[in-house]
Amino acid sequence: AGVTVGAIAGPAFAQELEPNSYEDITSYNNYYEFGTDKGDPARYASALTTKPWSIKIDGLVDRPGDYSFDQIMEGMTVEQRIYRFRCVEAWSMVVPWDGFELKDLLDRAGVQSDAKYVAFETAYRPDEMRGVAYPVLDWPYREGLRLDEAMHPLTMMATGIYGKTIPNQNGAPIRLVVPWKYGFKSIKSIVRITLTDTQPKTSWNMANAREYGFYSNVNPEVDHPRWTQATERKIGGGLFAKRQPTLMFNGYEKEVADLYRDMDLSKFI
Amino acid sequence: MIDVLNKGVRRIHAWPLYIVGVIPAVWLIYSGATGGLGAEPIKALEHRLGLIGLQLLIAGLAITPLRKWAGLNLIKFRRAIGLLTFFYILLHLLVWLVLDVQILSQIWADIIKRPYITIGMIGFILMIPLAVTSNNYSIRKLGAKWRRLHQLTYVAAVLGAIHFVMLSKGFQLEPFAYLIAILTLLATRIRWNRKRVVA
Numbered sequence: 001a002g003v004t005v006g007a008i009a010g011p012a013f014a015q016e017l018e019p020n021s022y023e024d025i026t027s028y029n030n031y032y033e034f035g036t037d038k039g040d041p042a043r044y045a046s047a048l049t050t051k052p053w054s055i056k057i058d059g060l061v062d063r064p065g066d067y068s069f070d071q072i073m074e075g076m077t078v079e080q081r082i083y084r085f086r087c088v089e090a091w092s093m094v095v096p097w098d099g100f101e102l103k104d105l106l107d108r109a110g111v112q113s114d115a116k117y118v119a120f121e122t123a124y125r126p127d128e129m130r131g132v133a134y135p136v137l138d139w140p141y142r143e144g145l146r147l148d149e150a151m152h153p154l155t156m157m158a159t160g161i162y163g164k165t166i167p168n169q170n171g172a173p174i175r176l177v178v179p180w181k182y183g184f185k186s187i188k189s190i191v192r193i194t195l196t197d198t199q200p201k202t203s204w205n206m207a208n209a210r211e212y213g214f215y216s217n218v219n220p221e222v223d224h225p226r227w228t229q230a231t232e233r234k235i236g237g238g239l240f241a242k243r244q245p246t247l248m249f250n251g252y253e254k255e256v257a258d259l260y261r262d263m264d265l266s267k268f269i
Numbered sequence: 270m271i272d273v274l275n276k277g278v279r280r281i282h283a284w285p286l287y288i289v290g291v292i293p294a295v296w297l298i299y300s301g302a303t304g305g306l307g308a309e310p311i312k313a314l315e316h317r318l319g320l321i322g323l324q325l326l327i328a329g330l331a332i333t334p335l336r337k338w339a340g341l342n343l344i345k346f347r348r349a350i351g352l353l354t355f356f357y358i359l360l361h362l363l364v365w366l367v368l369d370v371q372i373l374s375q376i377w378a379d380i381i382k383r384p385y386i387t388i389g390m391i392g393f394i395l396m397i398p399l400a401v402t403s404n405n406y407s408i409r410k411l412g413a414k415w416r417r418l419h420q421l422t423y424v425a426a427v428l429g430a431i432h433f434v435m436l437s438k439g440f441q442l443e444p445f446a447y448l449i450a451i452l453t454l455l456a457t458r459i460r461w462n463r464k465r466v467v468a
């Protein structure tokens with residue numbers, strides 16, 4: 001516990017990262033199941049029951065089943081990792097997450113050799129989530145990763161922020177964090193993880209494939225059709241906050257560029 | 270009832286509306302500067318100003334149908350509402366230019382490359398001659414042409430609503446509600462019975 005990423009990864013992390021305040025991180029959220037306003041999740045997500053919680057792990061795994069939250073956490077090394085968080089809407093934060101590597105969970109389930117992708121699903125609870133009454137997206141929220149992305153040491157499952165239990169608006173009790181991809185890939189409040197051999201359908205890609213690709217790696221050279229991705233504004237700078245340049249793979253190029261070495265990233269968005 | 274209302278309206282002046290109308294803008298800017306608009310005040314301010322602009326457009330477009338269908342005469346407030354609309358859209362644009370995009374070359378690229386910004390920009394440009402001619406002198410000087418010119422409001426309103434629909438993520442109802450409100454108010458102006466007009 002308490003290990004910062006600087007200790008385990010290269011120079012990209014040597015750069016000083018100034019974490020956002022707990023207040024910023026927990027008051028400015030996109031979690032459309034609770035409403036589309038940035039303040040809606042903080043206002044309404046307390047309605048979500050997070051105890052008990054379990055994740056169904058199925059598909060191409062040796063040990064499928066419903067894993068309770070306690071079973072998942074048993075024996076996991078929870079550590080703090082300070083990651084950049086870059087939203088597709090061109091704002092960013094720096095978040096000190098607490099969690100463990102997704103690989104550790106997948107290994108426990110026993111990934112079979114023909115698995116190529118991992119699909120994730122967020123809880124869908126109309127009684128607790130006022131936002132799902134509107135067809136903003138095709139609920140439940142779905143996301144997916146290629147298996148090598150999922151097994152990458154940077155990819156984590158977060159259960160806390162600043163050493164505290166993760167608040168509901170940030171995806172309690174357990175969420176994905178993939179720091180080199182746009183924030184919407186880091187799916188919240190996960191109830192299902194499925195190993196498959198085909199590329200899973202993902203919510204934003206289903207809603208608008210031209211704007212939200214399956215990969216959605218942070219890339220300053222490929223604009224979103226409606227805005228530039230070359231720059232971003234870090235949350236918390238007030239009314240006169242300056243824009244800062246967006247880094248390739250959100251600053252994790254050294255660690256992850258190899259995953260995409262044969263791909264044209266202007267096509268595989 | 271309507272007579273009483275009209276009588277009351279006749280007794281009040283239109284000028285206080287300018288003062289009342291500016292208060293929300295001052296309040297929003299103050300809130301943004303002092304943390305009242307949350308962790309990201311720039312986008313919040315930009316959106317709130319734009320939304321008030323659209324609401325004022327709807328208020329302005331409602332005046333004629335209210336007189337026609339309800340007999341309520343609020344026409345004396347129309348100039349103030351129109352000028353306030355321009356004021357809010359101008360502030361919305363300035364916040365986008367100065368606080369949000371910041372980079373001059375980027376601004377021009379955005380206007381040309383991003384259809385929702387192009388549309389919003391055209392809507393704003395169409396409002397400039399309307400704001401400039403919102404005075405008694407112009408009305409006298411332009412005569413019948415003034416009315417024709419000010420029908421540009423209809424185009425600007427539709428463009429503003431489309432701009433809102435185009436910029437939202439996912440399928441959201443609110444922008445469509447504004448578009449429908451504006452289209453409905455415009456529909457009340459169509460003279461369905463063409464023949465009688467010709468005759």
